[in-house]
Amino acid sequence: MADGQFVIIDGNELSFEEGETLLQVAARADIEIPTLCYDERLSPAGACRMCLVEVEGSRLMQPACSFKATGGMVVRTQTPKVERNRRFLLSLHMADTEQDRERAEDANPSRIFDLADVHGTAGCFPKVEQKRSGRPQDVNKFIEFRPERCINCSLCTRYCEQIEAVSAITLAGRGAETTISTADAKSLTDTTCELCGGCVAVCPTGAMTEKPALAYGKPEKELEKIRTTCNFCGVGCQLDLNVDREANRIVKATSPPPGTTVNDGSLCVKGRFANDFVHHEERLTSPLIRQEDGSFREASWDEALDRVVSGLQGIADRHGEDALAFISSSRCTGEENYLFQKLSRAAFRTHNVHQCAAT
Amino acid sequence: MTNSIPEIRDADFLFVTGSNTTEAHPIIAMEMKRAVARGAKLAVSDPRAIWLTEIADWHMQLKPGSDVWLLNAMAHVIVTEGLEDREFIERATENFDSVRETVLRYPPEEAEKHTGVPAEMIREVARAYAGTKKAGIYYTLGITEHTTGTDNVYALSNLVLMTGHLGVRSAGMNPLRGQNNVQGANDAGATPVFYPGYQSASDPDVRDKFSKAWGVEQSSNPGLNLNQMMKVLGTDLKGLYLMGEDIVISEPNVGRVEEALNHMELVVVQDIFFNESCRFADVILPAACYAEKDGVFTNSDRRVQRVRKAVDPPGNARADWQILKEIMDRSGLEQPDYQHPAEIYAEMASLAPKFSGISHERLNADPKGLQWPVETPDAPSTEYLHKNGVARGKGLFQAVDYRPPFESADPEYPLVLSTGRTLYHYNAATQTRRSEGLSGKQPECFVEVHPRDARRLGIEDGQMADVVTRRGRVRSRVMVSRQVRRGAIWMPFHFPDTKTNALTTDAGDAVTGTGEYKVCAARLEPRTEEQPEQVFPGAYAAIRV
Numbered sequence: 069m070a071d072g073q074f075v076i077i078d079g080n081e082l083s084f085e086e087g088e089t090l091l092q093v094a095a096r097a098d099i100e101i102p103t104l105c106y107d108e109r110l111s112p113a114g115a116c117r118m119c120l121v122e123v124e125g126s127r128l129m130q131p132a133c134s135f136k137a138t139g140g141m142v143v144r145t146q147t148p149k150v151e152r153n154r155r156f157l158l159s160l161h162m163a164d165t166e167q168d169r170e171r172a173e174d175a176n177p178s179r180i181f182d183l184a185d186v187h188g189t190a191g192c193f194p195k196v197e198q199k200r201s202g203r204p205q206d207v208n209k210f211i212e213f214r215p216e217r218c219i220n221c222s223l224c225t226r227y228c229e230q231i232e233a234v235s236a237i238t239l240a241g242r243g244a245e246t247t248i249s250t251a252d253a254k255s256l257t258d259t260t261c262e263l264c265g266g267c268v269a270v271c272p273t274g275a276m277t278e279k280p281a282l283a284y285g286k287p288e289k290e291l292e293k294i295r296t297t298c299n300f301c302g303v304g305c306q307l308d309l310n311v312d313r314e315a316n317r318i319v320k321a322t323s324p325p326p327g328t329t330v331n332d333g334s335l336c337v338k339g340r341f342a343n344d345f346v347h348h349e350e351r352l353t354s355p356l357i358r359q360e361d362g363s364f365r366e367a368s369w370d371e372a373l374d375r376v377v378s379g380l381q382g383i384a385d386r387h388g389e390d391a392l393a394f395i396s397s398s399r400c401t402g403e404e405n406y407l408f409q410k411l412s413r414a415a416f417r418t419h420n421v422h423q424c425a426a427t
Numbered sequence: 428m429t430n431s432i433p434e435i436r437d438a439d440f441l442f443v444t445g446s447n448t449t450e451a452h453p454i455i456a457m458e459m460k461r462a463v464a465r466g467a468k469l470a471v472s473d474p475r476a477i478w479l480t481e482i483a484d485w486h487m488q489l490k491p492g493s494d495v496w497l498l499n500a501m502a503h504v505i506v507t508e509g510l511e512d513r514e515f516i517e518r519a520t521e522n523f524d525s526v527r528e529t530v531l532r533y534p535p536e537e538a539e540k541h542t543g544v545p546a547e548m549i550r551e552v553a554r555a556y557a558g559t560k561k562a563g564i565y566y567t568l569g570i571t572e573h574t575t576g577t578d579n580v581y582a583l584s585n586l587v588l589m590t591g592h593l594g595v596r597s598a599g600m601n602p603l604r605g606q607n608n609v610q611g612a613n614d615a616g617a618t619p620v621f622y623p624g625y626q627s628a629s630d631p632d633v634r635d636k637f638s639k640a641w642g643v644e645q646s647s648n649p650g651l652n653l654n655q656m657m658k659v660l661g662t663d664l665k666g667l668y669l670m671g672e673d674i675v676i677s678e679p680n681v682g683r684v685e686e687a688l689n690h691m692e693l694v695v696v697q698d699i700f701f702n703e704s705c706r707f708a709d710v711i712l713p714a715a716c717y718a719e720k721d722g723v724f725t726n727s728d729r730r731v732q733r734v735r736k737a738v739d740p741p742g743n744a745r746a747d748w749q750i751l752k753e754i755m756d757r758s759g760l761e762q763p764d765y766q767h768p769a770e771i772y773a774e775m776a777s778l779a780p781k782f783s784g785i786s787h788e789r790l791n792a793d794p795k796g797l798q799w800p801v802e803t804p805d806a807p808s809t810e811y812l813h814k815n816g817v818a819r820g821k822g823l824f825q826a827v828d829y830r831p832p833f834e835s836a837d838p839e840y841p842l843v844l845s846t847g848r849t850l851y852h853y854n855a856a857t858q859t860r861r862s863e864g865l866s867g868k869q870p871e872c873f874v875e876v877h878p879r880d881a882r883r884l885g886i887e888d889g890q891m892a893d894v895v896t897r898r899g900r901v902r903s904r905v906m907v908s909r910q911v912r913r914g915a916i917w918m919p920f921h922f923p924d925t926k927t928n929a930l931t932t933d934a935g936d937a938v939t940g941t942g943e944y945k946v947c948a949a950r951l952e953p954r955t956e957e958q959p960e961q962v963f964p965g966a967y968a969a970i971r972v
């Protein structure tokens with residue numbers, strides 16, 4: 069802390085560190101300033117103007133997300149002028165994207181409407197004519213860009229550049245035609261894109277969205293989120309499986325908010341998109357027992373389990389327990405691995421138990 | 428990992444060795460990218476020009492299997508230039524002198540001949556590593572999947588110990604676990620040498636404790652590790668129970684494994700799909716996948732986190748824990764009437780002091796999970812290990828000398844084949860292959876060949892070729908790429924139509940039993956007959972970027 073350095077935000081005297089923005093200082097004191105283009109992990113873009121606040125001595129309002137605190141600064145975040153700007157911007161964004169909430173949230177939730185719930189709007193503005201182009205020919209199977217919902221906040225392109233560090237997408241075009249595109253409007257699969265879906269996760273409007281979930285057709289708000297741990301690599305990312313309860317179906321996976329879990333708001337392509345195996349038609353659904361002729365037939369659990377137990381016991385009797393081997397998997401849970409080695413060591417008295425991956 | 432994933436972003440020096448982090452651990456790689464963006468220095472040692480080398484300050488593109496030469500030469504620089512942390516060595520370690528003597532025989536100039544890495548670069552990296560406080564080492568299968576895997580790990584840990592990079596935030600020795608719950612399966616005792624919580628199976632007192640807890644006298648016969656099991660399959664071993672593991676695609680020298688499986692009296696496969704091993708099964712038990720059951724996974728940084736049931740399993744499939752309980756009951760070892768895996772965890776925690784402070788209840792309350800050791804119900808996570816000195820008394824230096832890989836290139840097999848994984852698939856790919864979008868991005872196997880080697884052999888990009896080793900022959904598409912060194916080729920092992928592991932050797936590390944997937948001698952034979960159409964031509968262009 070810079071000694072004796074304070075700003076006054078809404079009457080609260082708050083200390084700050086050199087280089088901190090007003091937004092950061094306010095957040096620490098639980099003073100909420102609405103934002104649309106800000107993400108704590110990214111450099112601020114100052115693009116949406118949602119975070120404008122009044123700073124004493126400055127004629128224009130200033131963006132809290134990028135305006136640095138200096139000693140003695142007096143800031144107001146809830147004046148009529150500030151609130152007017154918020155309502156105006158929200159109406160404008162709606163006119164520019166989607167004015168009907170249900171349509172706006174057909175897939176992902178919309179931060180515009182969430183903010184409107186809190187701050188209200190300036191009424192319904194005439195619809196703005198759309199000039200942004202999309203990439204309908206993009207053959208990738210995971211990520212859809214809907215240009216009519218883009219507010220050019222650049223969260224997706226900044227995420228792609230600063231966190232995923234591949235810069236597959238950029239702001240392209242000028243003025244009202246500014247859109248999100250790839251080099252030469254290629255398919256994402258033909259670019260450096262790693263299909264991480266981070267651009268979807270940060271998008272405040274659902275302009276970037278998941279193709280499979282879009283095709284499924286149920287809005288995210290109607291899905292139940294179950295927090296779990298990814299089952300692929302050893303990072304242990306936390307993710308929310310978005311479940312359609314009635315259909316017993318995982319519709320998609322989303323990442324928990326930044327700062328809350330080990331993966332800090334990110335997922336990789338497998339964690340976010342490779343869940344379709346769960347409902348694959350080739351899943352095993354019944355115990356199978358091999359017949360004399362070598363083919364398998366379906367069996368009841370009772371029969372299959374008895375077969376396993378008598379088979380294992382027979383071998384233990386004939387050849388000794390160390391003629392058995394138990395190989396488990398890091399794909400199973402800790403509890404299951406515990407029971408598995410207990411099965412080997414206690415039920416069959418052998419230490420011949422190992423998991424498949426030694427690293 | 429001695430340290431934690433979130434600490435990586437604050438590191439000042441990263442030494443990434445034998446880890447294609449952006450593809451195998453994308454989210455850890457993100458933290459590395461952040462550290463580099465902040466100004467951290469990055470040294471990569473890898474035979475391939477992996478993505479991270481694009482942002483690295485140094486790429487030590489060593490010959491496959493020459494790691495001990497490289498690491499000992501770094502240690503040589505440190506001890507000859509007096510860069511070691513004397514105070515730490517004195518206070519917290521043992522046996523430094525033997526390492527000192529050994530590494531004196533590994534001068535960088537000699538190392539250059541064996542590794543292909545310029546001596547000057549070895550010096551620079553060694554100095555930077557020794558001279559930076561927050562300097563962490565990150566490694567994975569590129570270090571361990573060798574016959575000298577244990578040696579490689581010792582050579583790395585010697586570097587860590589002599590520079591005192593232990594018990595320090597953002598430093599340490601960090602193996603990145605390849606799979607979601609490798610750490611957790613080890614923790615739970617799914618290894619022949621340890622009971623849950625790393626209690627030695629060769630210690631009579633420990634066996635006594637478990638004899639009492641489980642009410643069954645514990646065997647004093649040592650168990651077999653995976654590699655040893657594979658060698659006596661069908662001879663000493665007559666019965667095999669596979670839970671969630673497809674040995675026919677993931678074990679090296681698959682031809683021999685398949686042959687041996689035919690001689691088993693009983694093979695039980697418990698899995699979610701009809702995998703390759705099912706072809707040899709007598710009984711197949713349908714299991715629930717991770718989204719259909721409760722429990723915990725433990726990730727690379729010892730973080731225990733909850734797995735939660737989101738949907739019901741299909742048909743009659745059941746969670747593995749339910750199946751295992753039934754089997755034990757029927758084998759005459761009546762189990763408690765577990766209603767939920769929380770109770771199983773509690774049983775394990777009561778027997779393993781490292782986890783005794785962990786419970787589902789605590790995990791449910793903390794979205795960041797708990798990093799063991801956590802020994803009491805109110806003890807916090809252990810973010811990094813060895814904070815108060817090295818665990819188990821003193822850090823033991825282990826001098827290691829270079830030993831060549833099991834196979835080297837020769838006139839008949841002039842290339843060195845390494846295998847690995849890609850971003851878009853996962854191990855046997857039973858899950859990822861069933862994703863349309865992932866298969867679209869990477870539909871089939873490929874073998875990376877250096878342009879010079881390709882030209883010499885008259886092979887073109889995209890052409891089919893046979894990869895041949897002493898053990899087998901598989902056909903694959905060729906991808907001409909500068910990612911590999913001259914004389915080296917590289918293949919992923921995710922594709923069952925291209926059984927990469929029919930090629931690899933089952934020579935294993937003597938201690939861990941891990942197979943040498945990273946080095947075997949091979950040759951390439953271009954095929955000129957009809958070429959199957961590329962399923963998705965764009966895929967290659969994209970991988971190459």
Ligand code: SF4
Binds near residue numbers: 224228260
């Ligand atoms: S999916 Fe990831 S890599 Fe691809 S454009 Fe989006 S943020 Fe960039």
Ligand code: SF4
Binds near residue numbers: 304336453
């Ligand atoms: S989301 Fe990707 S990086 Fe994270 S645990 Fe899953 S596979 Fe690993």
Ligand code: FES
Binds near residue numbers: 116131
């Ligand atoms: S949040 Fe400050 S300008 Fe968008």
